[in-house]
Amino acid sequence: MKKNKNFWLGIVAAAALAAMGCADDENGGQGGSGGSGGSGGAGEMMGFVTVAHLAFDLPAAGATAVDVYVDDATMPAVDDLEYGEKQGPLSLPPGSYKLTITAGDDQTNELLVVDPYVVADGDDNVVVAHRTGDAAAPLGAWVFDNTGDGLAATDARVNVGHGADDNTIDPVNVFTATLDGGGAVDACTAFIDALELGQQTPRPAPATDPEDIAAGTVYLALDPGDAAACEAANTPVGPVALAAGSTYVVVAVDEDTGNANDTDQDLELWAIIDGGDPVGLITP
Numbered sequence: 001m002k003k004n005k006n007f008w009l010g011i012v013a014a015a016a017l018a019a020m021g022c023a024d025d026e027n028g029g030q031g032g033s034g035g036s037g038g039s040g041g042a043g044e045m046m047g048f049v050t051v052a053h054l055a056f057d058l059p060a061a062g063a064t065a066v067d068v069y070v071d072d073a074t075m076p077a078v079d080d081l082e083y084g085e086k087q088g089p090l091s092l093p094p095g096s097y098k099l100t101i102t103a104g105d106d107q108t109n110e111l112l113v114v115d116p117y118v119v120a121d122g123d124d125n126v127v128v129a130h131r132t133g134d135a136a137a138p139l140g141a142w143v144f145d146n147t148g149d150g151l152a153a154t155d156a157r158v159n160v161g162h163g164a165d166d167n168t169i170d171p172v173n174v175f176t177a178t179l180d181g182g183g184a185v186d187a188c189t190a191f192i193d194a195l196e197l198g199q200q201t202p203r204p205a206p207a208t209d210p211e212d213i214a215a216g217t218v219y220l221a222l223d224p225g226d227a228a229a230c231e232a233a234n235t236p237v238g239p240v241a242l243a244a245g246s247t248y249v250v251v252a253v254d255e256d257t258g259n260a261n262d263t264d265q266d267l268e269l270w271a272i273i274d275g276g277d278p279v280g281l282i283t284p
Contacts, residue, residue: 045094045121045122046091046092046093046094047091047092047120047121047122047123047125048088048123048124048125049088049092049119049123049126050088050125050127050146051068051090051128052085052127052128052129052278053066053081053082053085053129054083054129054163054251054253055083055129055130055138056083056131056257057083058111058129058139059103059109059111060103063104064082064083065080065081065082065103065104066081066103067080067081067107068101069100070099071097071098072098076102076107080104084280085277086275086277086278089124093119094119094120094123095118095119096116096118097115097116097117097118098113098114098115099113099114099115099117099127099141101113101139101141111139112129112137112139112140112141122147124145124146125143125145126272127141127142128142128163128272130142130198130253131163131165131254131257132165133197142200144159144161144200144249145159146247146249146274148246148247151212151245152212153244153245154214154215154244155214155244155245156212156213156214156215156242156244156247156248157211157246157247157248158211158212159202159211159247159248160192160195160250160252161250161252162195162197162199163197163198163252163254164253164254165254165257166254166256168224169252169267170196171194172194172222172223172252173190173192173194173195173222173224173226174192174220175188175220175221175223175227175230176189176191176213176220177189177230177231185230185233186231187227187231188223188230190227191210191220192210214242215243217242218239218240219239220240220250221233222252222269243273246274247274248272249271250269250271251270251271251272252267252268252269253267253268253269253270254267254268255267
């Protein structure tokens with residue numbers, strides 16, 4: 001694999017991803033007991049959550065399985081979730097919960113607690129476990145809104161999480177790019193500026209991350225530099241086919257965890273569409 005500081009990331013055709021769409025993982029765990037959320041009244045809507053594990057080599061190299069418990073349940077809602085996998089969607093009545101991620105079947109080995117995890121009527125969230133770059137607390141979690149609320153019928157929604165814990169790409173800029181007639185990069189346009197390790201979009205104000213993009217064929221690029229650096233990379237991978245009305249979660253992962261300051265990145269882009277199975281794409 002060629003490893004470089006300026007790297008291009010492409011997503012497989014949307015049709016292939018959409019085929020996985022909203023299908024449940026056949027090995028998905030069962031939803032835990034509602035705890036403080038209550039049991040839900042007649043006619044009450046449910047909230048849904050899909051959990052994806054994109055934290056490379058956590059809890060340990062070669063032993064990445066985690067469990068997720070809801071409140072004080074003795075049985076996991078998500079069982080033996082490995083790196084690169086997802087389970088769900090789990091259904092929960094509206095309310096406030098505690099989600100505890102543990103190392104495999106060892107319920108006493110708590111890696112991360114998300115408390116409160118608030119569920120509202122009609123929620124459809126994707127919770128993504130990711131690396132933080134913090135040796136004392138290496139596991140973090142993002143919650144992405146997957147409902148597509150307010151998404152125009154002609155657009156796709158793209159949210160990005162930066163989980164590639166390498167200082168040489170922290171922060172990173174996200175660009176859309178166009179090509180000239182010869183297949184070389186013609187122009188790069190900033191999409192998301194200075195996304196730091198551990199951050200997800202949309203970021204709170206004053207940031208103005210544009211979640212939505214016109215559906216169709218585009219190229220995406222991640223680069224720590226400016227548009228000129230993006231254009232100089234000149235090795236596009238794609239095209240990125242964004243389906244109208246679809247929501248995407250895009251997560252950058254660095255699978256070279258030996259040295260956060262080196263340039264020997266082992267970068268992957270993981271794409272999740274509409275809560276479907278994560279698809280990992282190795283960069284050139």
